[in-house]
Amino acid sequence: xxxxxxxxxxxxxxxxIIAALGELLPGDAVITDRDELRVYECDGLTAYRQLPxxxxxPATVDQVSRVLRYCFENRIKVVPRGAGTSLxxxxxxxxxxxxxxxxxxxxxxxxxxxxxLVVAQPGVTNLAITDAVADHGFYYxxxxxxxxxxxxxxxxxxxxxxVHCLKYGLTTNNLLGVELVLINGEVIRxxxxxxxxxxxxxxxxxxxxxxxxxxxxxxxxxxxxxxxxARALLxxxxxxxxxxxxxxxxxxxxxxxxxxxxxxxxxxxxAEDFVxxxxxxxxxxxxxxxxxxxxxxxxQLVDSIEAIARDNGASSVRAxxxxxxRLKFWAGRKSAFPAVGRISPDYYCMDGTIPRxxxxxxxxxxxxxxxxxGLGVANVFHAGxxxxxxxxxxxxxxxxxxxxxxxxxxxxxxLCVEVGGVLTGEHGVGVEKRDLMGTMFxxxxxxxxxxxxxxxxxxxxxxPGKVFPILHRCAELGRIHxxxxxxxxxxxxxF
Amino acid sequence: MDKALTPDSPDQVLDAVAQxxxxxxxxxxxxxxxKRTLGRPMYGAQPLVLSHLEGITSYEPEELVMSAHAGTGLxxxxxxxxxxxxxxxxEPPDLAALLGTPNTATIGGVFACNLSGSRRIKxxxxxxxxxxxxxxxxxxxxxxxxxxxVKNVTGYDMCKLLTGSYGTLAVMTEVTFRTLPAPAEAxxxxxxxxxxxxxIIAMTRALAGPWEVSGAAHLPRAVAAASRVxxxxxxxxxxxxxxxxxxxxxxxxxxxxxxxxxxxxTITGIKGDDALVVWREIGDAAFFAGGxxxxxWRLSLPPSAGAEVVDVLTITxxxxxxxxxxxxxxxxxxxxxxxxxxxxxRAAVAASGGHATLIRADAETRSKVAVFQPQxxxxxxxxxxxxxxxxxKGILNPGHMYDGV
Numbered sequence: 015x016x017x018x019x020x021x022x023x024x025x026x027x028x029x030x031i032i033a034a035l036g037e038l039l040p041g042d043a044v045i046t047d048r049d050e051l052r053v054y055e056c057d058g059l060t061a062y063r064q065l066p067x068x069x070x071x072p073a074t075v076d077q078v079s080r081v082l083r084y085c086f087e088n089r090i091k092v093v094p095r096g097a098g099t100s101l102x103x104x105x106x107x108x109x110x111x112x113x114x115x116x117x118x119x120x121x122x123x124x125x126x127x128x129x130x131l132v133v134a135q136p137g138v139t140n141l142a143i144t145d146a147v148a149d150h151g152f153y154y155x156x157x158x159x160x161x162x163x164x165x166x167x168x169x170x171x172x173x174x175x176x177v178h179c180l181k182y183g184l185t186t187n188n189l190l191g192v193e194l195v196l197i198n199g200e201v202i203r204x205x206x207x208x209x210x211x212x213x214x215x216x217x218x219x220x221x222x223x224x225x226x227x228x229x230x231x232x233x234x235x236x237x238x239x240x241x242x243x244a245r246a247l248l249x250x251x252x253x254x255x256x257x258x259x260x261x262x263x264x265x266x267x268x269x270x271x272x273x274x275x276x277x278x279x280x281x282x283x284x285a286e287d288f289v290x291x292x293x294x295x296x297x298x299x300x301x302x303x304x305x306x307x308x309x310x311x312x313x314q315l316v317d318s319i320e321a322i323a324r325d326n327g328a329s330s331v332r333a334x335x336x337x338x339x340r341l342k343f344w345a346g347r348k349s350a351f352p353a354v355g356r357i358s359p360d361y362y363c364m365d366g367t368i369p370r371x372x373x374x375x376x377x378x379x380x381x382x383x384x385x386x387x388g389l390g391v392a393n394v395f396h397a398g399x400x401x402x403x404x405x406x407x408x409x410x411x412x413x414x415x416x417x418x419x420x421x422x423x424x425x426x427x428x429l430c431v432e433v434g435g436v437l438t439g440e441h442g443v444g445v446e447k448r449d450l451m452g453t454m455f456x457x458x459x460x461x462x463x464x465x466x467x468x469x470x471x472x473x474x475x476x477x478p479g480k481v482f483p484i485l486h487r488c489a490e491l492g493r494i495h496x497x498x499x500x501x502x503x504x505x506x507x508x509f
Numbered sequence: 510m511d512k513a514l515t516p517d518s519p520d521q522v523l524d525a526v527a528q529x530x531x532x533x534x535x536x537x538x539x540x541x542x543x544k545r546t547l548g549r550p551m552y553g554a555q556p557l558v559l560s561h562l563e564g565i566t567s568y569e570p571e572e573l574v575m576s577a578h579a580g581t582g583l584x585x586x587x588x589x590x591x592x593x594x595x596x597x598x599x600e601p602p603d604l605a606a607l608l609g610t611p612n613t614a615t616i617g618g619v620f621a622c623n624l625s626g627s628r629r630i631k632x633x634x635x636x637x638x639x640x641x642x643x644x645x646x647x648x649x650x651x652x653x654x655x656x657x658x659v660k661n662v663t664g665y666d667m668c669k670l671l672t673g674s675y676g677t678l679a680v681m682t683e684v685t686f687r688t689l690p691a692p693a694e695a696x697x698x699x700x701x702x703x704x705x706x707x708x709i710i711a712m713t714r715a716l717a718g719p720w721e722v723s724g725a726a727h728l729p730r731a732v733a734a735a736s737r738v739x740x741x742x743x744x745x746x747x748x749x750x751x752x753x754x755x756x757x758x759x760x761x762x763x764x765x766x767x768x769x770x771x772x773x774x775t776i777t778g779i780k781g782d783d784a785l786v787v788w789r790e791i792g793d794a795a796f797f798a799g800g801x802x803x804x805x806w807r808l809s810l811p812p813s814a815g816a817e818v819v820d821v822l823t824i825t826x827x828x829x830x831x832x833x834x835x836x837x838x839x840x841x842x843x844x845x846x847x848x849x850x851x852x853x854x855r856a857a858v859a860a861s862g863g864h865a866t867l868i869r870a871d872a873e874t875r876s877k878v879a880v881f882q883p884q885x886x887x888x889x890x891x892x893x894x895x896x897x898x899x900x901x902k903g904i905l906n907p908g909h910m911y912d913g914v
Binding site for chain 2: 126127128129130151152172173175179183184186187196200201202203204206207208209210211212213214215216217218219221222223226239241242262265266268269270307308310311314315318367368369370371396399400401434435436437438439440441442443447451454455456458459460461462463465466467468469470481491492494495
């Protein structure tokens, strides 16, 4: 993984930059000590580490604006950071860059039940939003597995999902507004307390932009009434094909469950060993399907899905009778990653999305790749929306296993694209999948994405080295090309 | 005016844009023109009509996804997916009757304008349903964005940029979008005689409850009177709440909703075709069809502010209004052309937060008055920079959204 070459002239100015930041921020908000910087050297993708040049921890919008303006004028790179839980290296520091941490933006600013929304600072955790409104019978729907730690600002930057996005959507579908500071220090507001932001959908564009377009300083999200009832089904199958066809049949019956998760045999065994969730061990695939809504509707749909499961050859079907049992069904799935961590020194989590009906074929080919690379793999998926999380098992201390794991992972992602899917469903491109962008997009596709970047940040100072494998200069992207020598156009129909 | 260009392949669209770029001649990008008068008028632009670029290119009902060329008729698409029990969940409105335009919307135009109907509050907007697109930018370069799956965070979400950009950044040639299971049944709960503020409270309670309300609209007396549903037309103000889902649980939820709001007035319902008709009227703002070019505004507001904004406006404006999205969407017709004041509308919206779009007015008014909500300076500059990056010569619908953009 090559990062942009650090700019010696910036590194040489480090003392001056520290002094300048000291003018803009309180003393304790500028971190320069090597040991303290160590805390920020990586995010959730721990295979890549880099000490930042400086860490700045502003506490107000004005401070963010002034720091960005300074960086803009002095051409210093900036890496925004929330809680650092990204799994794709989106918050990986740059040797010649300032990591801008938003941790001090940790307050919920407004809860508006009448308009069913919460206004929060970006450093508030995802779960804290639900916690703040739960007593009034509301919750915030997107629930990434890191929700106890990840921040809402980071969720916007990554367009985070979770197990319930099948029915309730990703961050982008639950976001009403943001306040955003541009690299030149200008502060803009996109959206607000109303639906549809108006003008170009820059709210939609900023969501999932991985810190490349601006720094989010305020977030407004929709909250939903908590469904009065929820039940889960635990369904075992003798083959992944049968489980996949059950998933298709459920959706074909017009049912969109709150969540529809799948695990393969290695993942089931690891989870059962870890938390004793009561998973059947004589199956090749397990589905956990959750229904929520009124008790009447949930019971009705549980019955429908039980019938569909049996029609699709389920070897075991259990429906949760009470809340305790429902949580137990989920316990194994929710601990699947740490459970796999117990059976392997390291694992590498992938995140492609595929069309649902290609699942059996993709699993078959992942199994073949597994023997080819000599590395085990456990599969968990958000089956309802075709989002795969193969966990590649390796030991970083053993020879070339890390390199093999990365190569294996890249093959899986290319496979996802080949069958009509995408490189990443919810974890982001970051540095991890940056060099694979060319498998999904043409040069012209990527250039148009970068032209959007040029409109926001034409000096390329915000989070460079992430998402795009080649950094074109905006001046170069701005040139108009003459087209294919096909002018004039005699064949063009007109009336 | 130059003859319309009528490409029937993505390559011909590329040629058309390349030619316009070469000659520095602006194009008016159109599907079939059903929403042609929505936006600032363009003078001297050559029409680029996409309705010959038609045809469904892929439909996988079990994957809940369809791809179609941008000029494919919305009617063709809805008829095709209906055979599989599916629908476009965001309920694209048909504004032809309002605007006096041909009733021939194309799927590309639906996404280019990002207009959504009553189910917006539950199912999301058009922009939430566009998964992928192929397009030709004002640089005469073809590019694609997104994919065919819902969960996709690979690169910037360029589909969002194209949705609602009214053809000012790129000409979409093909779109890929979600087709979702249509609910087995729908029930509409009706409360009569509420004033606007009481209706907002009723809708807020309905939306905060467990009934999964998929439509929440309020028609004051003067608007209800224009409904084609006889029962509605002569009974005063009508507050309508829609509940959809599988049988029989949708009925159970509707019953619960009626009981939950029982203290607000007499609860009845609208059945069968009447319910379909009135929800169509609400989504299309059909009560204001015709209208002799009277100004029609569409306000997106914090739901709780809807009635207040209308209240303030009635002080200076003779108007008719109704509410959708639980109060968050207000359709407002200014009845007296002499005193109709866009400034008054914008001031009322500014007080609550939100935005106002001038959906219908004569061309002269649309040239003079900002059709879309004016943007504060840093945002306006950013908008202009985006336009500049995608369409540096200003050949795609120049000035259609904002003057000079």
